[in-house]
Amino acid sequence: EMVARAHQALDLLQYENLALRIRVAKDLGYAHMARGAIDQALQAFSEAMTNGLSARYPYISFMAVSDYAYVQYARGGAHTAVLACRQMISQANTRNDLSAPGSGLPYLALADISRERYEFAGALPALAEAGARISNKNKTSYICLMIVEARVAYVQGEIGAALDHIRRARFVAQQHHLAWGSAVIDAMEAQIQIANGNLGTAASLLERVGLTPSPPEFRFFPPAVVYGAQHCMVASLQLRLARGLADDPATLRGLVSDLEDLICTADQAGLLWSQIKLRAIQALAFAGIDQERQALTVLKRALSLAAPESYLAVIVSEGAPMADLIARASASNWLSEADTDLTAYLQRLKSLLDPTTYRDELQPTLARAVADPRNYAAALPEPLSARELDVLRLVAEGQTNTDIAETLVIAISTVKSHVNSIFGKLGVSTRAQAIARARRLDLI
Template sequence: MSASDVTNLLTRTEGWVAGLHLAALSLLGRPAQSVSDFVRAFSGSHRYVLDYLVEEVLNRQPPGVQDFLLRTSILDRLCGSLCDAVTGGRDGHVTLERLEKANLFLVPMDDERRWYRYHRLFADLLRARMQQERPDEQAKLHAAAADWFERAGLASDAVSHALAGGDHERAAALIEQHSTDLLTRGELTTLLSWVRALPTSVVDARPALCISLAWAHTFAGQTARVEPLLEKAAAQIQLHAPSAAARDILGNIDCMRAFIATLRGDTARALDLAARADRLLAPDSFMQRSVIPYTQGIAYRGDGRFDESAAAFAEMVRLGEAAGNIWTISVGWYEMATTRRLQGRLREAMGILQMTQRLATEQGARHFGSLAKVDVGVSEVLREQNHLDAAARLVTNSLGVMESWVSPFDLMLAYLSLAQLRFAQRDWVAASAALEKADEIRHTHIVFPRLSSLTDIWHTRLALAQGHLQEAEAWVQTTQPGTRGPVIIQTAELITLARVRLAQGNLTAALQVLEMQESVTREIDWTGALIEILALQSVALHTLSQTSRALAALHESLRLAEPEGFMRVFLQEGETMRHLLQLGLREWTASEAPFAYAQHLFRCFDASSTQSPESTAHPGSVLVEPLSSREIEVLRLIAAGLTNQEIADHLYISVRTAKKHVQNINSKLDAHSRTHALARARELNLL
């Protein structure tokens, strides 16, 4: 047997020695190539296992115990009151204790021994026996289990038992009731699998379920399946008399269509549908209403109306708070931070993102795959400020968390962020691999136009970095930069066009494009893009030996960049920028605003050849993961000189918990002692 087959067999038998022996007997004489198939199929219904368990275990139990075992075999986990609900008895807990003491294949699932489960092979046997001897009882038993789980607030188990028992109407009602929670936690696979288990007729007859399924398909990138579901929902509404509930469903449909229009880049239609949804939705349909400001925020951002965009996302947050939905709140904050980051307000964006991280941690939602893009947002700011190692850790971890959240939009966002990070690290192979992942997503799903445009832009940037000018020019001819799409896409494309012309030596053409975009960005107060445009102008002018104008452009770019900690925008321009900074330091006086910043950037160029990119980050450092409110409280007590025991007494927690908080603080602050942690905290203005 291979090592993997041995591991799988141990998993199947859960270390049961007799089970391993029976498996070995069954393997005698089998050809080696069939071993893996045997291990995968090995279960309690295998004849050796079946004979052993029936003769040596099941048949030796009193009739009452046998009945208990068979009835409760439908359960994946057992507790006393649940067993009573299924069997109709009153001694479930006592029976479970007796079974455990008798070593009757009962495994405790917690230290309190409240929850148990049967050994896998024993459960296989019991279920096979139940199906053979009492097939008609199973629906009733599953219904009883569904009742108990629903009363206990364990919706997932309730739905599973309703489906297993064939009660599709009840399962559909439960799925409708809890679909928002599933979407919030990013459990798209669960929701889709449940709905697939229902007859189509049951789904089609429930407009609310059709809409929930449409949202799940949208987040999973299966947008082609959305409109038929919305049409079915609308058709069902037409069969009934007009009512407030019917208007609310129609408002839901318009919200869904507004989101799809936003996804397709049709902002005019999206805004029209959002306005109509606003008139139809019930005032207390907070979750559905949150789609309206989301649509508006995306549209305003695309047009460079950054303050209006931020205000729209603030309204989304307010509606999320009214609904008590952490996902809506977090997405609203994330999108607001994205707006501010694009605008050039990096520190405000980081503050918003760190607050969102802290909120998600306090709400127990930090592990949600649907919220992993908040960490991607933090990594984007860190990358701009040249904290490359910290950014890499965050975006890599986010991709791992996103595996449970199958949204192609968030995955593409993360891969684009990773590509830009690897580009900053001059790892062309890794950058190309990340872009290929983004390509795979956009070629199989409809994605936001900005993400698709960014993918093309970074393919072009990568081609330029490697000297592939023909490839870059091919993008220019194919895309015709600046001819379509919202302002932020057109400007990003035109800045890239200027880079292509610079690389080709066509400096006049490059400057014409940059001057035009300088005017656009000044008009809409787009500082983030203006910093890059001025930096590129300085490079082009310097190459044309117009040193005075080059230094003037660089001076203004540095003045705008310093308060927010922009660094990559300068470091990525290489030796030409280094020489410009050197000239600037000779020309400018030490009292001028950008002098110290120019000095720091100049040193970073020298350090980059011998140090990791992380070590060249601006002194105004930031935390990769923010401290929780309790950790900040502990930090203040450390600053007051309290010992771990005194902290524990003050906060009414155990010394072990206090030590854990101190360890977390040191880890997050990258500190090796209390003294170091306090110094780092003061550096970061946490104290």
């Protein structure tokens, strides 16, 4: 009934009532999420994010594009999600709206989805921007920021940093009674403990998650829906898998059976990430009870689903057991000549699952991203020019417009023009904000 009334409201609120219409559209998206109507939710979020800027309510557009991107990511549209975030950032920059509240949200979604695809050249600068823009006064966005920081750190192989982010996030979630955040954070730490063989610690964390009634955010708030599925749901399955692989075939057989129902549900809902993950776990369970043929069949289906949009973290996070299974699969010549795309994807997976990859490939890439300001500047919708960087450095030194004009031998009016351009590109309105943002981006 609520959804029907919301649709009636949209029919009555024509485009001369755009401000109210976009609010109704965004809330309608949440209502559709709660009832599992994913396509309708995407349509509602799309309207809100498209019209929010036109109605001069950019913060609604920023929230809506984040919601839209996370839903697309969950259902297998990572490329579409990334494009939507980048377009929103570019449009907001053109309209000088990047200083509005909520501007960190499209950057945060962009960082998280780029993490899934191991695209750190996009993830790291976007995460830096998100961190500079999201205030701890907005507890929901701030918790999301710390969760994504932990997710990115974990994929980078920085386990200590991931745990630091998790523990900071836990303090904030508990302090502000954010039940959904606490559940996600405990499940994330449990997954790290499982990967490191600490099954008792993981079980205690997941027991705490299980004692909490399912938070409503897991049904309607897209980031929480994604985090809940990827951590709270998956962690318990990974714990059963780890226990089974430690010489408990009965547990593995029960897991294989239970996963059939979960896979069917994910397939019917069109949730691609879950379809991939559940099959990956089932393939490992099959392998653990020596049903190699079934394991390879299920694994091939998982990889076939993951390859087109380059979903990588979903597979790589299964660690050494997955590396062993893929190695055996490769040795069995299980792919035909027609599987060209899958072959290339498989090679990328094997590289990422190789323990030497972080040392030989990822670590140098990450170091370059941190050391070279141009990599962070790439996150800006429009990079600063060489002259603007010169002006920015002098601003950071505390020089006035007159001082800068004398240093660079240019007119004061030219300095003012450069400063205004810098403010627009960085999405700030004061010198102090510009300096802080530039330092977060390693521009100065």
